[in-house]
Amino acid sequence: MRIGVMGGTFDPIHLGHLRAAEEIYWAFALDHIIFVPAARPPHKADQDVAAPIHRYEMVSLATVFSPYFSVSPIEISRPGRSYSVETLRELLKLYGPETHLWFIMGVDTFLEMSTWKEAAQILRLAQVVVTARPGWRLDEVEKTLTPRQRRQLGSPQFKYLKIAEVTPDPSRRGPVPGLVLLVEVVSLDISSTEIRQLVEEGRSIRFLVPDTVAAYMSKNRLYQGRREAAGEGVQGSLLGGWEE
Numbered sequence: 001m002r003i004g005v006m007g008g009t010f011d012p013i014h015l016g017h018l019r020a021a022e023e024i025y026w027a028f029a030l031d032h033i034i035f036v037p038a039a040r041p042p043h044k045a046d047q048d049v050a051a052p053i054h055r056y057e058m059v060s061l062a063t064v065f066s067p068y069f070s071v072s073p074i075e076i077s078r079p080g081r082s083y084s085v086e087t088l089r090e091l092l093k094l095y096g097p098e099t100h101l102w103f104i105m106g107v108d109t110f111l112e113m114s115t116w117k118e119a120a121q122i123l124r125l126a127q128v129v130v131t132a133r134p135g136w137r138l139d140e141v142e143k144t145l146t147p148r149q150r151r152q153l154g155s156p157q158f159k160y161l162k163i164a165e166v167t168p169d170p171s172r173r174g175p176v177p178g179l180v181l182l183v184e185v186v187s188l189d190i191s192s193t194e195i196r197q198l199v200e201e202g203r204s205i206r207f208l209v210p211d212t213v214a215a216y217m218s219k220n221r222l223y224q225g226r227r228e229a230a231g232e233g234v235q236g237s238l239l240g241g242w243e244e
């Protein structure tokens with residue numbers, strides 16, 4: 001089995017995440033992609049992030065129409081901080097030795113990866129696939145890394161590819177240890193930060209998140225913090241006319 005793993009805070013999940021996953025799924029002929037919401041990002045306080053159950057539910061609703069996408073509670077049900085290396089090991093144990101993992105992340109995340117627990121090991125447990133994101137140059141990732149960061153990543157090799165150039169090699173089913181694939185996907189200029197901001201300001205988030213996710217956010221009054229505090233109530237058209 002060829003399984004993609006996409007980690008993130010998903011606060012909330014949006015179409016940028018889903019489109020990147022969709023392109024990688026087809027390009028690498030994966031069997032499945034598992035979205036793994038993180039328990040809590042290490043640099044954020046608990047109250048700054050929606051509860052794990054909400055983030056999990058939103059990923060579940062976002063993937064409900066995609067048979068090859070699913071969500072795993074593996075990180076949110078583990079006490080303490082989330083470590084990707086532990087998640088990958090657990091998934092390999094769960095799915096057995098015939099399974100190969102493709103660990104998918106955006107370029108902004110990859111540039112922080114050298115600080116992660118057992119970063120070099122991650123590049124050996126899974127095929128790391130780094131996808132483009134507006135604002136970051138994928139073809140300059142190699143140059144951007146400092147010698148120290150490179151060492152912490154186990155001095156990986158890099159391969160830059162346009163999505164159309166990816167040829168899933170059926171004879172080589174597993175990851176190439178220590179190789180980082182930099183893949184240009186259609187990158188949508190969407191971030192969870194922007195979505196939270198829009199909701200807070202009572203503006204439309206339509207076509208940035210799946211409608212199912214927008215409905216869940218509205219129903220559970222997520223991200224409306226300051227508006228509520230200001231006594232504006234929750235009846236405003238958060239969905240940009242979606243409810244009518």
Ligand code: ATP
Pocket residue numbers: 007008009010011015016017020104105106107108109131132133134187188189190191192193194
């Ligand atoms: P925030 O603004 O809260 O940091 P985010 O939009 O960056 O949210 P994350 O949950 O932090 O979303 O990201 C999860 C993963 O998805 C990361 O690897 C990130 O690089 C990637 N990603 C996020 N947004 C996009 C996008 N628009 N296109 C491609 N990849 C993305």
Ligand code: MG
Pocket residue numbers: none
């Ligand atoms: Mg982010």
